[in-house]
Amino acid sequence: MNKGLTIVIKQTFRSHFKTRGYWLLVLSPIIFAVVIGGIIFGVTQMQGNTTPTVAVIGNSQVRQVFIRDEKTLDIKVSKITDSQKANRSLAAQDLDGILTLQDDNATLTTQPKSNTINKEAFVSVLGNISRSQKATNYGLTAAQTQDLIQPFNLKSVVKQPDNKSTNGENSDMANYGIAVAIGIITTMIVMWYASMIATEIANEKSSRIMETLLAATSASIQYFGKMIGIFALAVTHLLIYIIAGAIGYVILQNNPMLDGIKQTFSGVTIGFSIYAVAFILISVALYLILTAMIASLINDNAQVQQAIQPITFLAMIGYMFSFIMTNMPNNLAIKILSYVPFISQSMMPVRLVTKVETWPAAILSLIISFVAMIVLAWFGKNIYAKNVLSYSDDKIMSQLIKNIKNRN
Amino acid sequence: MIQLTNLNKQFGDKVAVKNMNMALEPGKVMGLIGQNGAGKTTTFRMILNFIAPTSGDITWNGHPITQTDKQKIGFLPEERGLYQKLTIEEQILYFSELHGMTRSDTKIALADWLKRLDVVGKATDKVQSLSKGNAQKVQMIAALIFNPEFIILDEPFSGLDPVNTSIMMNEIVRLRDNGAMIIFSSHDMNNVTKISDNLTMLKQGEIVLQGGVQEIREQFGRTKVYVEGPFSKAELANIAGVTQINQQGAGFDITISDEATGHQIFDFVTRNGYIPAFSQQPPTLDDIFRQEVALS
Ligand SMILES: Nc1ncnc2c1ncn2[C@@H]1O[C@H](COP(=O)(O)OP(=O)(O)OP(=O)(O)O)[C@@H](O)[C@H]1O
Ligand SMILES: [Mg+2]
Numbered sequence: 001m002n003k004g005l006t007i008v009i010k011q012t013f014r015s016h017f018k019t020r021g022y023w024l025l026v027l028s029p030i031i032f033a034v035v036i037g038g039i040i041f042g043v044t045q046m047q048g049n050t051t052p053t054v055a056v057i058g059n060s061q062v063r064q065v066f067i068r069d070e071k072t073l074d075i076k077v078s079k080i081t082d083s084q085k086a087n088r089s090l091a092a093q094d095l096d097g098i099l100t101l102q103d104d105n106a107t108l109t110t111q112p113k114s115n116t117i118n119k120e121a122f123v124s125v126l127g128n129i130s131r132s133q134k135a136t137n138y139g140l141t142a143a144q145t146q147d148l149i150q151p152f153n154l155k156s157v158v159k160q161p162d163n164k165s166t167n168g169e170n171s172d173m174a175n176y177g178i179a180v181a182i183g184i185i186t187t188m189i190v191m192w193y194a195s196m197i198a199t200e201i202a203n204e205k206s207s208r209i210m211e212t213l214l215a216a217t218s219a220s221i222q223y224f225g226k227m228i229g230i231f232a233l234a235v236t237h238l239l240i241y242i243i244a245g246a247i248g249y250v251i252l253q254n255n256p257m258l259d260g261i262k263q264t265f266s267g268v269t270i271g272f273s274i275y276a277v278a279f280i281l282i283s284v285a286l287y288l289i290l291t292a293m294i295a296s297l298i299n300d301n302a303q304v305q306q307a308i309q310p311i312t313f314l315a316m317i318g319y320m321f322s323f324i325m326t327n328m329p330n331n332l333a334i335k336i337l338s339y340v341p342f343i344s345q346s347m348m349p350v351r352l353v354t355k356v357e358t359w360p361a362a363i364l365s366l367i368i369s370f371v372a373m374i375v376l377a378w379f380g381k382n383i384y385a386k387n388v389l390s391y392s393d394d395k396i397m398s399q400l401i402k403n404i405k406n407r408n
Numbered sequence: 409m410i411q412l413t414n415l416n417k418q419f420g421d422k423v424a425v426k427n428m429n430m431a432l433e434p435g436k437v438m439g440l441i442g443q444n445g446a447g448k449t450t451t452f453r454m455i456l457n458f459i460a461p462t463s464g465d466i467t468w469n470g471h472p473i474t475q476t477d478k479q480k481i482g483f484l485p486e487e488r489g490l491y492q493k494l495t496i497e498e499q500i501l502y503f504s505e506l507h508g509m510t511r512s513d514t515k516i517a518l519a520d521w522l523k524r525l526d527v528v529g530k531a532t533d534k535v536q537s538l539s540k541g542n543a544q545k546v547q548m549i550a551a552l553i554f555n556p557e558f559i560i561l562d563e564p565f566s567g568l569d570p571v572n573t574s575i576m577m578n579e580i581v582r583l584r585d586n587g588a589m590i591i592f593s594s595h596d597m598n599n600v601t602k603i604s605d606n607l608t609m610l611k612q613g614e615i616v617l618q619g620g621v622q623e624i625r626e627q628f629g630r631t632k633v634y635v636e637g638p639f640s641k642a643e644l645a646n647i648a649g650v651t652q653i654n655q656q657g658a659g660f661d662i663t664i665s666d667e668a669t670g671h672q673i674f675d676f677v678t679r680n681g682y683i684p685a686f687s688q689q690p691p692t693l694d695d696i697f698r699q700e701v702a703l704s
Binding site for chain 2 (some may be wrong): 015
């Protein structure tokens with residue numbers, strides 16, 4: 001690779017990588033996720049700490065069974081066995097419940113501030129005790145008794161069209177999740193990094209560093225170097241999330257919440273993941289190229305917002321369409337838009353995973369975006385080279401139109 | 409050697425540079441002088457290929473200037489600009505790396521340059537904390553630290569106080585003695601005279617004067633006389649060939665049409681013997697500049 005290009009890429013990467021702004025950008029979503037996760041974890045934990053204390057009265061044999069099953073019943077059996085004492089304790093809110101056992105029935109008394117007691121579990125334990133007692137009375141053997149009280153096994157399976165069975169929830173949920181995820185990721189990355197590259201170019205142009213830079217290198221080296229540098233920052237950003245995700249996955253391996261997420265996304269294959277990531281990367285590159293091109297028309301930093309507004313707007317459009325699409329996947333306009341660069345990234349991957357489109361169509365859409373990226377990069381390079389050293393007072397749009405008109 | 413041949417640049421109908429020819433040689437300093445808008449910056453931009461000439465050629469040792477050649481050019485732009493958020497060192501490291509200098513060499517050289525140019529501040533200071541003059545010195549270091557073979561300085565002395573101006577001049581002379589080709593633009597004739605070997609004077613894009621500094625002055629003849637002594641302005645004005653007299657401190661500045669008139673003035677003012685001052689000089693570049701600009 002060209003030496004000058006490598007230097008520009010490195011410098012662009014380094015000068016941003018070291019800033020507080022970049023790490024704030026990278027870490028704030030992680031911190032956000034950790035805080036939210038922490039709160040949820042804390043709440044569950046607190047509930048776990050409030051195991052209800054229950055006094056079991058009237059049958060010491062049953063009480064022994066309850067003491068044995070404390071863990072599964074998620075209770076603590078109180079030492080109290082005397083009814084009067086128990087009632088006093090309940091009134092003082094030291095107890096969460098009193099289970100009073102008679103021959104064939106039982107009463108669970110609680111108070112308004114009691115921690116939740118799993119009544120189904122009580123019924124099931126008591127039922128088993130009662131059934132095995134009755135079975136003994138009928139003269140059944142231990143094996144027969146065991147067989148009798150065995151619960152019925154019902155398995156739940158969702159059949160996928162590609163013969164891959166998952167025991168997950170509704171797969172619409174997953175697709176919706178993927179649509180939202182791809183949309184949000186692309187839109188966020190575009191918004192962050194478009195403004196980063198626009199600010200960078202506007203800064204160099206307005207502070208007149210450009211002449212010093214162009215004295216040593218060419219405009220195209222500056223253009224591609226900056227873009228690749230910023231792109232590398234975006235990729236690094238994604239990689240940090242992937243690593244953070246992997247670490248989180250290992251830490252939370254046995255967490256029920258993660259199981260839910262895993263189930264939701266179990267329809268997503270490796271092939272699809274690569275496709276979606278490739279699409280996100282290509283479209284981020286497309287947006288960066290467009291931004292760099294427009295930013296070369298900016299004269300000072302104050303114009304940055306004005307310049308990137310239409311670009312973020314464009315990114316938002318794709319995002320919006322991805323929502324509309326989930327409701328009417330076969331609309332013709334939607335079908336066409338899923339091949340249009342700048343928008344297709346938030347449509348085509350979802351259409352692929354929901355089997356609205358086939359792999360060849362999906363690959364075609366990706367290739368169209370890729371070709372658009374190459375053409376725009378070449379075109380943008382010329383616009384950039386022509387404008388980075390000229391300071392026009394015209395509006396950005398009219399400059400752009402002028403540039404396109406007199407292309408030679 | 410850098411050679412500009414029949415160089416022309418038009419912006420629409422406006423002619424910015426007209427039929428320019430110029431040769432720059434290693435170990436020689438070329439001063440480019442001209443009024444505002446004369447075409448100095450435009451010339452530099454064409455050499456650096458920021459803008460394409462309308463017609464004409466620019467060559468370095470006979471071939472067009474390539475990207476590899478450009479790495480050996482040190483350029484100080486007219487509009488100064490540095491990354492405000494970077495430190496002096498980060499800034500210089502980047503620019504010199506683009507010019508093919510290694511980072512470790514730059515670090516060693518930078519300490520030396522900061523000392524020599526008397527920059528107030530450390531290499532780890534951010535540029536935004538520097539005074540204008542110090543920022544300008546840093547920019548100068550950025551243009552020169554990699555020992556360029558060809559140096560282009562657009563108004564290098566603007567904004568500098570006399571002490572710093574002479575520091576800069578010493579640097580330019582040092583680089584010249586090391587064999588660099590140097591071209592710089594200036595409005596201040598004094599500076600141009602002091603460090604230029606050759607000069608090119610531009611007027612509305614056209615070269616009106618070109619050559620060695622002394623040679624150009626001599627070309628106008630020794631038509632400036634300065635005298636001090638016991639005589640009046642009216643007496644001097646009576647001498648044939650005197651075109652202008654101005655009181656200048658204790659003496660008179662006299663402009664004459666012909667070098668020979670100097671003899672008559674000398675004979676007249678020394679008719680009674682000793683006088684404290686008599687000198688006959690070619691016009692200064694400043695005089696020539698004014699004279700050329702006035703002609704139109
Ligand atoms: N991009 C441009 N478009 C149109 N005209 C230009 C452009 N750049 C320069 N000019 C014109 O070309 C002429 C020469 O300008 P140039 O900047 O070369 O002057 P200069 O000698 O450097 O002046 P100064 O001493 O003020 O820096 C000026 O009349 C200027 O208006
Ligand atoms: Mg100029």
